[in-house]
Amino acid sequence: MTENGTAQHPDADTLTAFVEQSLPPTENETVVAHLSVCEPCREVVVLTQSLLAEPATQTVLAPAPLARWRRLFTPAFGTIAAVAAMALIAFMVVQLPEKHPQQSLNRPTSNPTAQETQQSKATPIGDQTASTEAKAAAPMQPAETQSKKSGGMNLSVPAKEITAKREEPTRAKTAIAAAAPSVLAPPPPPPAKMAVLTAGLQKKDYVNTNFFTSSSADNVVLDSQGNSLPPAPQPQPSAANSAFTSANSKITLFADLPANPTGKSNVRVLTPAPPQEHLGCTVCKIVQSTAHTLGFHSPVRTPALRSGALSSSALGGPGMFSGAIEKNQPAEISAAPTRADADGFAASSSLSASAMAPSGYRSADSASPMWKVAGGKLMKSSGPSQWEDVYPVASSTMEFSFVNARGNDVWAGGSRASMIHSRDGGVTWETVKLGDNASGTIVSIIAGAMSVNVKTSDNQTWSSTDGGKTWKLRGE
Amino acid sequence: MSSGPRPAEASALSLRVLFEKSGGERYGLTLQAFGVVLEQVAVKYVPQASPQQKLEFWRDLKLEELALARACAAGHDSAWQAFLTRFREKLYDIARGITKEDSSARDLADSLYADLYGTSEKEGRRVSRLNFYMGRGSLEGWLRTVLAQEFVNRYRKTKRLVSLEEQAEEGVQFSAAPSSGPASPLDSRLGAALDEALGQLADQDRLVLASYYLDDRTLTEIGRMVGVHESTISRRLEKLLKGLRKQILAGLVSRGMNRGQAEEALDADVRYLQVDVTRKLQENRPAAFQQDKGSD
Numbered sequence: 001m002t003e004n005g006t007a008q009h010p011d012a013d014t015l016t017a018f019v020e021q022s023l024p025p026t027e028n029e030t031v032v033a034h035l036s037v038c039e040p041c042r043e044v045v046v047l048t049q050s051l052l053a054e055p056a057t058q059t060v061l062a063p064a065p066l067a068r069w070r071r072l073f074t075p076a077f078g079t080i081a082a083v084a085a086m087a088l089i090a091f092m093v094v095q096l097p098e099k100h101p102q103q104s105l106n107r108p109t110s111n112p113t114a115q116e117t118q119q120s121k122a123t124p125i126g127d128q129t130a131s132t133e134a135k136a137a138a139p140m141q142p143a144e145t146q147s148k149k150s151g152g153m154n155l156s157v158p159a160k161e162i163t164a165k166r167e168e169p170t171r172a173k174t175a176i177a178a179a180a181p182s183v184l185a186p187p188p189p190p191p192a193k194m195a196v197l198t199a200g201l202q203k204k205d206y207v208n209t210n211f212f213t214s215s216s217a218d219n220v221v222l223d224s225q226g227n228s229l230p231p232a233p234q235p236q237p238s239a240a241n242s243a244f245t246s247a248n249s250k251i252t253l254f255a256d257l258p259a260n261p262t263g264k265s266n267v268r269v270l271t272p273a274p275p276q277e278h279l280g281c282t283v284c285k286i287v288q289s290t291a292h293t294l295g296f297h298s299p300v301r302t303p304a305l306r307s308g309a310l311s312s313s314a315l316g317g318p319g320m321f322s323g324a325i326e327k328n329q330p331a332e333i334s335a336a337p338t339r340a341d342a343d344g345f346a347a348s349s350s351l352s353a354s355a356m357a358p359s360g361y362r363s364a365d366s367a368s369p370m371w372k373v374a375g376g377k378l379m380k381s382s383g384p385s386q387w388e389d390v391y392p393v394a395s396s397t398m399e400f401s402f403v404n405a406r407g408n409d410v411w412a413g414g415s416r417a418s419m420i421h422s423r424d425g426g427v428t429w430e431t432v433k434l435g436d437n438a439s440g441t442i443v444s445i446i447a448g449a450m451s452v453n454v455k456t457s458d459n460q461t462w463s464s465t466d467g468g469k470t471w472k473l474r475g476e
Numbered sequence: 477m478s479s480g481p482r483p484a485e486a487s488a489l490s491l492r493v494l495f496e497k498s499g500g501e502r503y504g505l506t507l508q509a510f511g512v513v514l515e516q517v518a519v520k521y522v523p524q525a526s527p528q529q530k531l532e533f534w535r536d537l538k539l540e541e542l543a544l545a546r547a548c549a550a551g552h553d554s555a556w557q558a559f560l561t562r563f564r565e566k567l568y569d570i571a572r573g574i575t576k577e578d579s580s581a582r583d584l585a586d587s588l589y590a591d592l593y594g595t596s597e598k599e600g601r602r603v604s605r606l607n608f609y610m611g612r613g614s615l616e617g618w619l620r621t622v623l624a625q626e627f628v629n630r631y632r633k634t635k636r637l638v639s640l641e642e643q644a645e646e647g648v649q650f651s652a653a654p655s656s657g658p659a660s661p662l663d664s665r666l667g668a669a670l671d672e673a674l675g676q677l678a679d680q681d682r683l684v685l686a687s688y689y690l691d692d693r694t695l696t697e698i699g700r701m702v703g704v705h706e707s708t709i710s711r712r713l714e715k716l717l718k719g720l721r722k723q724i725l726a727g728l729v730s731r732g733m734n735r736g737q738a739e740e741a742l743d744a745d746v747r748y749l750q751v752d753v754t755r756k757l758q759e760n761r762p763a764a765f766q767q768d769k770g771s772d
Contacts, residue, residue, distance in 0.1 A: 012621040016613030019621070021703055022536075023612075029679065035701070036683035040628050042691060042701070047574055047624040048617070049700045399562065415565055441565050457569060 009041055010034060019048050369425065371405045371412075378403060378412050380426050390426045404445040411468075413442025417456050421468055434462045434471045490531050500543035504552035513546050517610045542611030549594070549604035563619060570620050574627050584630075588623055666741045669727030673720050681716055688713060 010018070010031055017023045018031045035042050370381040376399030379387040391400070391412070400414040408425035417438035420429045440458030447453075454462040454471075461474040495501070495510045517537065518530045525533060547555030567588065571581035594602035609618050677685070680702060687693040687701065688709075695706040695713075702709065721742065728738035 011610075012608070012618055012625060013610040013612040016617040016621045020613045020617055032683055032702075033679040036679045036686060039686075039691065040632065042683075042687060042693075043628050044621060044624045045701055046691075046693060046697050047627065048620050049697070050573070397561075415561075441569070457565065 009038065015041065015044060015048070019045060369405075371403045371410060371426075373400045373403050373412070373414075376400055376414070391420060391429060402442045402445050404447050406447060409447065411445045411447050411452065413445055413454060415441050417442060417460075419445075419454065432468050432471075435473055437473070438462060438471075487527055487531075494534055494539055495543075498539035498543035500547060503544055503547035503555035503558065505543055505547045505550070509546070509550070510543060513542065517542075520610065521612070537611035538614055539611065541615035542609065545606040545609040545611075545615055548592070549606040551602070563616065566616060567619060567623070570623055574624055584623060584627060588619070588626060665728055665731040665733065666724075669724045669731060672727050673723040676723065677716075681712070684709060684712055685716060 014023070014027070014031060018028065023031065035045060372379050372381075372387070374387070377389045378391045378400045380390045382388045398414050398416070398418050400412055402414070403410065403412040405411075408423060410422040410426055411419065411432075412421075413419040417434050417440055419432035419434060419442060421432050422429045434454065438456065438460060440456030440460060442454060443457050444455040445452065450465060450467045452464045452468050456462075462471045463474055464471045491511050491514070492507060494514065495505075495507050498505075498510065500506075500510050514534050514537075518525065518533060522530060522533050544555055544559060548559050567585045568581060571585040571588075572578060575581045575584055588605075591605040594604035596603050605622070609615060613621075674682075684698055684702065687698045688695075693701075695709045699706040699709045724742065725735075725738045728741055729735065733741065
């Protein structure tokens with residue numbers, strides 16, 4: 001622009017640099033000042049800009065600034081919070097059952113009857129949840145407990161239930177001492193115990209008889225003195241399993257059992273660890289409800305069978321039942337490494353990668369690269385926001401103007417009706433000859449499986465129906 | 477003790493580096509001729525710059541395209557061959573994009589070709605328009621701008637010769653004579669306040685308002701011109717109008733109106749307004765659009 005500012009027009013160089021946004025800020029302001037008062041220059045700028053190709057990348061507005069406290073809610077923060085929450089839950093699930101027996105061990109257990117009466121008057125907060133459950137089973141409570149309850153506080157717990165609960169830590173304590181003899185002594189037959197526990201019991205849906213059979217080692221009938229100590233309960237395989245076991249043990253609450261005809265609590269059921277108090281824990285209720293929702297009621301584990309063990313055994317494949325068949329296998333089959341159980345899906349032919357391919361599933365690795373033409377060069381994305389020139393050629397000989405890619409089938413065209421084609425995603429290229437009278441710049445390529453249509457800037461339309469081997473000018 | 481190359485040597489060294497970067501040798505340019513071209517560009521745009529500032533300015537130029545253009549202007553065949561290979565088709569495409577019509581596009585592009593080649597002679601040498609390319613923007617962009625300027629010039633020349641039928645269609649024949657009767661019923665203070673508010677606008681705001689209301693440009697076009705998103709232009713227009721209204725109200729109040737009167741004055745029919753908004757927005761407007769051909 002000349003020295004008189006707005007009196008004369010910016011020259012073509014300055015206007016070009018303004019349109020291409022390569023002017024220094026001060027000079028840019030001068031041009032804006034001129035444009036604000038000069039209609040012809042505005043016209044020129046708009047005409048020039050309208051001819052520019054649309055930017056390859058979409059303009060993205062900068063996000064509004066976030067408040068400081070909202071910046072905390074980043075994905076990393078969410079991940080950390082989730083991990084912390086899971087760790088807390090795991091800690092509570094593992095640690096809480098251990099704390100309750102320790103607390104109970106400090107309590108005197110010599111006179112359970114007096115203790116029961118005392119505890120029934122002032123139930124600890126931790127037992128209040130359990131008392132709620134006991135209230136739900138109120139119709140089955142013995143008369144003695146009912147009378148106590150009617151005269152006492154609402155938060156009081158039925159005496160027998162409390163007895164059962166308080167006995168559990170004691171059981172845990174005594175079970176450790178009696179662990180050695182219990183191993184030597186043969187366990188009493190399960191049917192007999194079931195008879196004792198379910199004698200006179202009306203048929204109810206919530207009495208889980210499977211529980212008595214499956215965990216019979218943990219259910220022991222004691223006499224009033226507790227002389228016959230049961231074998232120590234077997235440790236649960238994992239914290240998760242213990243949670244599920246406690247879900248089972250909830251069904252066999254003591255309140256569900258019939259009252260002793262004598263009115264005394266001389267029969268106690270020792271349910272498997274963990275203790276009943278743990279059922280009141282909110283976290284465990286969540287875990288328990290989740291387990292029910294997910295259908296994990298039964299902690300029964302399926303036997304570890306390799307995938308395909310049953311299906312291929314009839315043919316003598318891997319996982320055969322007969323040793324004779326195994327001997328008859330060819331060497332290469334016998335020597336084939338057995339797939340780990342973790343690879344069960346991969347080993348199964350029905351879920352192989354080839355089986356999944358027609359469903360449209362594409363892994364991240366198989367994502368097609370992106371193609372574009374920039375500055376007359378053919379570019380291929382070699383990574384996120386990384387582009388590489390895949391067909392380096394002197395700009396004087398060819399300038400690309402259009403690219404069409406279908407998977408690994410890539411067509412690219414440029415000046416002087418020149419075209420190239422790659423069938424392997426740009427690794428190798430072959431030159432495509434449209435026709436002797438082809439002219440203009442390629443402005444459009446529409447490629448199908450075998451048919452290809454090409455338009456040039458000279459309004460020529462070339463088509464091929466054999467994947468680009470022969471070309472025909474439309475209208476001929 | 478040697479303390480590195482002297483300034484003159486350093487300058488020559490840098491010039492050689494720039495020359496190699498431009499690839500001017502393959503177009504037939506010499507280092508000396510290229511140095512003259514660079515000096516010419518620096519004199520035009522950064523006349524007061526120090527040698528170091530000049531060097532930085534030269535580094536930002538499109539050196540390869542500058543060398544090509546100047547080699548073409550000097551008449552080197554290899555340069556013309558490269559130029560035609562790269563820009564022949566593009567020039568027609570650009571012209572077609574501007575005129576939206578094939579024959580006019582051919583005409584426009586051919587006339588520019590003639591100018592680029594240099595049909596006139598000065599002191600026995602052809603004067604090529606490529607001599608005016610300074611390398612600040614891309615050569616293709618420069619060709620686009622030159623074509624657009626040529627097109628606007630032609631359009632403005634032909635617009636002056638409007639047929640009587642067209643004038644009649646525009647209602648010129650039947651337009652009323654300028655009224656010399658009583659003045660506008662509107663308070664003159666409104667015009668003064670509006671005049672003042674428009675005069676205080678920033679350059680870019682003035683550009684946005686003029687483009688939108690006078691040139692009927694779309695938000696997208698204005699956004700491209702200013703270099704922001706169209707939604708930003710939309711918001712800025714809204715904000716500008718609010719600000720203008722507020723300023724006019726304040727101007728009216730400062731001129732003795734109360735708030736109610738000022739609001740009432742703003743509700744007046746704009747057709748009675750005596751302010752020439754176009755003139756005000758286009759203040760300091762150049763008398764005529766000058767071609768840069770030969771003047772730059």
